[in-house]
Amino acid sequence: PGPRALGEMVVAALVPMAQAPPRGLWRTKGGVRNVALSSWLGRPVDPPVTDGADPVGRSLVKRYLAAYGPAATADLRAWSGLAGLPGAVAAVRGELVRFRDERGRELLDLPDAPRPDPDTPAPVRFLPAFDNAILGYHDRGRIIDAAHRGLSVAGERVVLVDGRVAATWTVSEDAVTVGPLGTLSRADRAAVTDEGRKLALFLSDGDSDRVRVTASPR
Structure with a gap:
């Protein structure tokens, strides 16, 4: 790649960035525009916290399960791309229900999440x-x-x-x-x-x- 594209790739890999519009336009395409996350938020980015004291990590675990549970921690890691969430999972484990899939893996879910009967028809x-x-x-x-x-x-x-x-x-x-x-x-x-x-x-x-x-x- 050219020096500009390579520079953008390196910066995006090392610096917290957000993709800004015009990406995701209806029936057309727009070029990639990256802005520093601190500029997008209007404040400095909080340093990462990798233990259970991180409220954002705990919220992320629950939000993920609300959409995709029951799911394994490996599923959460694959979806988020984050490896530093064991502490967050451990912190909310007492608030979750646990299951085992056919392979014996532990699956976690929110206690009040809908879990339809396996024979429930799924529409096309x-x-x-x-x-x-x-x-x-x-x-x-x-x-x-x-x-x-x-x-x-x-x-x-x-x-x-x-x-x-x-x-x-x-x-x-x-x-x-x-x-x-x-x-x-x-x-x-x-x-x-x-x-x-x-x-x-x-x-x-x-x-x-x-x-x-x-x-x-x-």
Whole structure:
């Protein structure tokens, strides 16, 4: 990379930074703009605290579990990219409930969090690239098969059927195209098509509800 890009990479790795607008613009792209976190906050950045006395760390653990629990500490670490949270987890452990998964790993959750019955139907959902429903865990096998795990970091948009990744999707000017990763039942195919129509209407501002579902791989 050129000296400017390399310098930005080094600074972003060593100095607390925030990405400022125009990133994340609707239907267009904007260049990366980094600003010092202290400038973004309008105050000096607090020094890191790695033990259980850190209220931010304890809050982070609870906020993560509120969205993704039950989850293992490895899942929290993979999602946050932070290795210094054992003290925060230990500090709030007494406020959490614990489970064991099929592999014997400890899973933590908030006591009043919803935990639906395993047989509860999960509706079809079209997810954007790099969605946290997949990236929020170290063990992504709970939502995506090992054979397709690479899709989660390849920028592919995926479709959930009964809570698991079952297809990818793309969009052109006139249609949403769904590519099944395996065989879809007639009912699942109909549900995917119905949800795809809603997405097509949204993305086209109501001009098109066209959906193409390609043949399942043999």
